[in-house]
Amino acid sequence: MTTLKHMMLVIGLVALPVSAEPVLWEQNFEDGKADGWSSYTHALEHDRALTPSARTTHGGSRYALAVENGTARVRLRKSLGSEQIAWPGADDTFLSFSYHCQANASDQDEVIVSVTGRDGEEQFGRNVTFPVRTGLNRWHTVTLPMAAFGRSDSGTALIDSISISYFRPRADDHVLVIDDVRIARGLAAPPVLIEPGSLRAMPRTISPNGDGFDDAVSIHGEWLAPSRWTVRIVDAAGETVREIDGDGPLRATWDAKDSNGGLVTAGTYDIELRSVHAVAGHAGRIERSRVVVVDATPAPSGSGVGAWSVGAPYGVDRRFAVERIVEAPAAQKLSRTPDAIHVVLGRLEAVAFPLRIAALEHDLDNVSISIADLPGLHNTILRATDIRFNAIEYERLPGGYLWEDITALPESFELKKGATRRVEGVVRAGKDLLPGRYEGQVRVGADSIEPRELSLTVDVVDRVNHRPWWQGDPLRIMLCKYQIMPRPEFFEHSEKGYRLISAAGFNMMIPYTAYKRHEMYSTRAEKYGMKSIARSWILCVGSPDTKPPRFLIANGTELPIHCPYSEERWGTRDVEPDPSTPLPQVKILANAKYYARMSLEYPVVGMVVDFELYEVGRPRPVPMYTYCYCDRCIERFRQFARIDIPELAPAERQPWLKRRDLLTRYRRYEDDELKRYARMMREVVHEINPKMTFFIFPWEGHFPELVGRELGTQRVPVLLGTEHTYGQGGYHDFIADEDAALRRNRGICLEHLRELKMADVPCVYLPGVMPGYHAWRHGEIPSFCERNATTVARHADGYWVFFQRTGETWDKKKMHDHGYQEYLDAFGRANRRIVAGTYDR
Ligand SMILES: [Zn+2]
Structure with missing residues (x-):
């Protein structure tokens, strides 16, 4: 039995060392209150899910997170609005704050401090990450030079926001308390002058x-x-x-x-x-x-000269090494044999095999990489023109990788002693590359070094077998909210809208409408050469007259929606669809059957399974997948686990389970219930139409892993739509520099691919792009959306657009000045490049 795990972040009061220097701004969390600071969590569950607005107070009420899988992250953010802080930009200005942390020792806990602002026209903003000293219940003060967040050339810069995030890769008991955030010309403690971890x-x-x-x-x-x-x-x-x-x-x-x-x-x-x-x-x-x-061992005679190794760690007798990095997109099966690279071209049109070249002994003056043609097993060769080499660099950041630009490698380049160069070879499946096994050799050499060769094997499998209906065409999905599109004709759902969206190169539509009109929309999509997926209501909707059992979250608040783990919401295996049922009462299994039957007559190829937990007035972003503690759930768990559970008030249930060390078991039980219903949904749909595909959303917690494995099969993988690349720099962060933002999104995709590979979810990975996601600040303007789409699609099986905002259609909250057609034009350019495989570099 796993022990109960929880993490808390509370704000307390602490005295700072006295500083004689002028304080430019400070925030003491008196009595634990941090007025105006908002918080976000990335966790499966927390007890503040229904905070009425983004303006929250921390500390007085306990802020608890319960996390079982993966990591925990809490962010406190102060958005300064019109009360921007001016700082003189001199090098003697510092940001400091105090913390104490009670936790089991870990060398991976981190605090990430981030400041954004402006200096004249220039945006600045950066994260500084440093390790948290855990296991010690005493106050530490961290002092960071303001210069670390951006330089002021004008002499005065304005700060828009400050955020402090706590990241713990383990989920167990700990408490982090923060206080006394201040910006002052002077020092509260010895400053952190060197970038933590960079020594x-x-x-x-x-x-x-x-x-x-x-x-x-x-x-x-x-x-x-x-x-x-x-x-x-x-x-x-x-x-x-x-x-x-x-x-x-x-x-x-x-x-x-x-x-x-x-x-x-x-x-x-x-x-x-x-x-x-x-x-x-x-x-x-x-x-x-x-x-x-x-190591004082004398040099052996003739040591190491000419030694060469592949795929091994650095050693003493080697002067030049090529090391393969076995990091690859999910579908690839890479052999770990030391001198062969097997690439399965099953899902991707182009696959990368990274090499790392290190000059260990002396400068290499003229390194070159080439591909040698070699007859393969089927008397075929991998042509030199099928491979291109690019130099890549990346930096590990919290929440992903920041990728540097990828540039095509010059024919030869220099490598200084001790330096390494990451090189990405990209194999493209050209039109004439038929299924079969191809062999070639990658040759790496330098003027002063004999060239060495790596043998390369590429297995091209029959892609049609794995692509039931999209036939190797990267998915380009448009999902728009008709409610806020140009009225009165609901532009994108009109005949004209479908024509224009199709002309922009989209190959799939998800009309933002429920239940009844998909016969018409799917027929219209087919007319314009697009596939159609039916949107359905799952968890995210309810009404005040929703009958019990209702969703009761950990803090005892009852939401006006059905318990997501109940038969009342899902129905039974033999429940029949009834189109006269009011939408919020439609049972999920009945809805699924309805679409499956429709798909036999109309060109509906799949349905959306959206587990976003919406509630009016909830602060965003919020956890979207969480557990229920309603009477029904508790009672079923009581029978399942055969334990006595007393009558408990709603807010007492989760704490009671926690005290009894039963919470982990409870959550596992609820997870299993969800999996059971998901499996049932696959089965009832399968009996009608085995090709029916599920588009699942969002990627929150382990939801895709739970549901995706049940709903997806190798032949009909789930379409996993994700939200993390919506914006310029991701979901939560805004990165003013467009190139850096794209590199961050690219890193998120690569992280996702790694996670999906580990979780073994049969899926088609589709990162999302959302016009105007960060629009209240700067973008995403059409040109950024175009670049974002090509960037994320390059590393995925396509992408999807969540289109709900443009300047011309949401006048009350006018986000920016770009219209619908401008975005369509931008996506059209992106789609043409995605189809042609000419991605952003
Ligand atoms: Zn329930």
Whole structure:
């Protein structure tokens, strides 16, 4: 039995060290209240699900998160609106706050501090992430130079928002308390001057034997503020054996010599970095790198020359290595044999096989990569023209990868000693590449190095078998909200609308309408060469007269919608559809049968299963998938688990289960109920039309994993529509720089693919693009949507558009000045490029 797990974030009161410097802005959370701070959670359940508005107070009421799978994240955000903070932009201005954390020790907990604002016309904004010291119930103060978030050239910058997020990769008991957020010209504690985690010493083992290989360690790090620095090499006894000073960028080399010029003895050494803020003059926090091992073994004669290895970790006898990185889109089966790359072209038109090339011993002057033609098993060859090489770089960020631009690799390039270059080879299945096995060789060489070869095997499978009706065409789905489109003709659902959407290159429509008109819409879609998916109501709708059992969430609030784990909502296997039933009362299984039967006569190819939990007045974003504690659910659990549960008030149920260590078991039971209903839905639909496809949404918690595995099959995978790439920089974040925002979205897609592979959900992965998602701030204007669509579609099986806002159609809240047709034109350009495979680089 897993113990009860929970996490809390509360706000308390703490005294700060007195600072004599002028305070520009501060926020003390007196009595735990943080007025004007909003909070978001990424968790399966929390007890503040019905906060009436985004303006919330933290601390006085306990803010609890209960998470069982994966990670927990809480964000406190202060949007300053018209009360923007002006800061002078001088280098002696710091943001500080205090925290204490009670938790089991973990070296992965992080706090992410983010500030956004403007400096004249320039937007600035950045995250700084640093580790949280857990297991200690005492106050720590973190002080960050404001320069870390953006530089002020004008002398005064304006801050729009500040947010502090707590990220814990484990879900167990812990409490984080934050207080005394302030911006001041001066220091509350030694400042964090070096980007946390950026202090590196490479390689970790050196052999200073003069053979030209790994004779010295290079030390580098990234500054958050201009600093003077001293690197100390400290031996195991704590004695400093060498000091290296500098200012500006931290780039130092230690050649294993002590301060007298003699070689140190073999052993382990700490690298310690001391810094002084260049303007404020205060000493920064002392940073330590991991230990460096000095190996004093003499060089063997003729060591390592010409040695070469593939797919192995770095070693001492190697001077040039190509390392495969086995990170690949979900559908690929990559062989782990050391010298072959097997790529299954099952779902994607183009697949990537990343290589990492490292110059370990000396500069490589003229590295080149080429593909050699080689007869394959079926007397076919993989042509050089089927592969292209690109250089890629990425940086790990909380919540995803930030990808640098991908550029086509020049014919040859230089590689400095110690540097690595990530290279992505992209194999394209050209029109003449028929199913079969293809072989080729990737050849990597340099002027001073004999070229070496990696054999490459590409299995091209019959794609038609895996694509029941979209036949290898990346999905380009349009879902619009007719309610806010140009009236009176509900433009996009009119004949003209379908014609224009089809002309823009979409191949599937999800009309935003329920239950009754899909015969007409699907016929219209077919007329314009598009497939049609029926939208249905699942969890997200209810009415005040909804009969019990109603959805009762953990804090005891009853929502006016059916319990999502009940027969009242789902119906039974033999329930028959009745078109006269009012919508909120329609049983899910009956609805599914209705569409399945319709699909035999009309070109409806699937239906939407939307588990978004909507409630008027809920702050957004909110958790959309959560558990129910209604009478019915509790009673069924009582019978299932054979335990006595007393009569409990609604708000007492979840806490009671928690106290009795039963909450995990309860949630698992509810998960199993949901899976049981989902399986039943697949079965009743399957009996009528086995080709019926489910479009599931959203990706919240482990919902796709629970439901997707039941609703999807290898032949008819679920279409997984996700929301995380809606905006310019993702779902929660806004990244002003368009290129950086696209790199973030690309990273989100790659993370998703990895997760889907792990969860083994048979699915077609479809990231979402939403015009105007961040419109209240800046975008997403048509040109960004175009780039976003091509970026995400490149790494997925297509994409979907959630179209609900344009300037011309929502006058009351006019978001921006672009009209419907402008967006259609932009998506049209994107769709043409997606079909042609000419993606954004
Ligand atoms: Zn219930």
